[in-house]
Amino acid sequence: MTVKLLNHRADGPDSAPPLLLGPSLGTSYALWDAVAPELSAGHRVVRWDLPGHGGSAADLIGPGATVGDLAALVLDLADALGIDRFGYAGVSLGGAVGLHLAVHHPDRLTSLAVLCSSAHFGGGAAWRERAERVRREGLEWLVESADARWFTPGFTVPRLVRDHREADPEAYAACCDALAAFDLRDRLGEIAVPTLLVAGRQDPATPPAHLREIADAVPGSTLMELPGASHLAPAQCPRAVLAALRTQLDGPPSGGMRVRREVLGDAHVDRAQARQTPFTARFQDFISRYAWGEIWTDPTLSRRERSMITLTALVAHGHYDELAMHVRAARRNGLTPEEIGAVLLQTAVYCGVPAANSAFATAQRVLAELAEEEGTD
Incomplete structure (x- = not known):
């Protein structure tokens, strides 16, 4: 029956x-x-x-x-x-x-x-x-x-x-x-x-x-x-x-999610999680476990160094939306605006001037937003 x-x-x-x-x-x-x-x-x-x-x-x-x-x-x-x-x-x-x-x-x-x-x-x-x-x-x-x-x-x-x-x-x-x-x-x-x-x-x-x-x-x-x-x-x-x-x-919470929040900020991670669907859930879990839980937690490189490498890679591939997110992360990881500018200037030599030009525009916008949020000039 x-x-x-x-x-x-x-x-x-x-x-x-x-x-x-x-x-x-x-x-x-x-x-x-x-x-x-x-x-x-x-x-x-x-x-x-x-x-x-x-x-x-x-x-x-x-x-x-x-x-x-x-x-x-x-x-x-x-x-x-x-x-x-x-x-x-x-x-x-x-x-x-x-x-x-x-x-x-x-x-x-x-x-x-x-x-x-x-x-x-x-x-x-x-x-x-x-x-x-x-x-x-x-x-x-x-x-x-x-x-x-x-x-x-x-x-x-x-x-x-x-x-x-x-x-x-x-x-x-x-x-x-x-x-x-x-x-x-x-x-x-x-x-x-x-x-x-x-x-x-x-x-x-x-x-x-x-x-x-x-x-x-x-x-x-x-x-x-x-x-x-x-x-x-x-x-x-x-x-x-x-x-x-x-x-x-x-x-x-896993070390990966903790590090992800520390680097990208709670607001960004919360937005990413809120947009999650059953179709994307396993990918989000993969990002937290592998990228943030294994790569970003490896003590061989500091978070400052990882931010510099990440900025360069994103400029090289033209991922400017991701670049904006990681300019914020770089500041959270201790890079000064001058150091971020130096990294982007380095990309002009190895990734090309047009790529660096777009990257500077993105970074300048984000740094201005951060300054406004912090109440500084």
């Missing part, structure tokens, strides 16, 4: 360590859009939709559903994809699914990250009332307050609000039933998998105290609180969430 599966998206190499990402009630796997591409550079990332949300069929669950029912659907998905053990991260209801898996199926998890979630959701009455009203009236009355429940004032993600509006009311109500019945507080001490808890300090739905309660009960767990984050932290604070997950999954 064919098992009907949760709608999902998989990114990253099939041979990489699997990582499953769970959504919050009312959203789809788009909740992870700003985080999943970079995670897929080193993991087989599988994002899934709740029943009746995104592309998942509404009839996968029904009235009286439990978080255990949702966890069983996640395991069915993993089995169908040939995934035995996996890392797991989930937000809110998706985090509750992760806690259930860690308690009831510890043999399937390699790590657990619970974001903006809880071991209980404030008792069943409010959730049962919400479920009953959604079954009577649909979701529009809830969609009107989505931004206030999910984000800090002035922030929104239209795609996620649209997902909320388009969710199936019956399936949404069944998910509310699951939240109403969920309470794992007396089982948290049994969780043995490495566990990360992430709280949004301005989260009205699952305040930091809920995550602290889990952290206090789960042996060896780590708690992180994100300032400025509300309930959907992966959408509102993706860089902070990504850094936390990568540290949990891969250990502290």
Whole structure:
């Protein structure tokens, strides 16, 4: 018999360590859009939709559903994809699914990250009332307050609000039933998998105290609180969430990424990472590991010397956009404007006057921008 599966998206190499990402009630796997591409550079990332949300069929669950029912659907998905053990991260209801898996199926998890979630959701009455009203009236009355429940004032993600509006009311109500019945507080001490808890300090739905309660009960767990984050932290604070997950999954940031940031600056690296897609993720990972982690960290040459060589090579090949970036890097590595000018003058002899002419124009523009940024003449 064919098992009907949760709608999902998989990114990253099939041979990489699997990582499953769970959504919050009312959203789809788009909740992870700003985080999943970079995670897929080193993991087989599988994002899934709740029943009746995104592309998942509404009839996968029904009235009286439990978080255990949702966890069983996640395991069915993993089995169908040939995934035995996996890392797991989930937000809110998706985090509750992760806690259930860690308690009831510890043999399937390699790590657990619970974001903006809880071991209980404030008792069943409010959730049962919400479920009953959604079954009577649909979701529009809830969609009107989505931004206030999910984000800090002035922030929104239209795609996620649209997902909320388009969710199936019956399936949404069944998910509310699951939240109403969920309470794992007396089982948290049994969780043995490495566990990360992430709280949004301005989260009205699952305040930091809920995550602290889990952290206090789960042996060896780590708690992180994100300032400025509300309930959907992966959408509102993706860089902070990504850094936390990568540290949990891969250990502290690699020497390559550290050096890349030191030489090029956080702003440039953050822009590069924000533009990353599943198609470019492995290339970005290659750059960080090889160019910055092996070549730039080789102590044979100083960073000053490497900047001089890099400037020359970029002029020789006419890569003036890259040259602008590395003029900034050269200043960060200690070269004076006069030394940069001397390097470019040297290129006039060996790379040609037209190339050096363009290089001087680029460098002059960048140095003027730096002087203005530093407030100097």
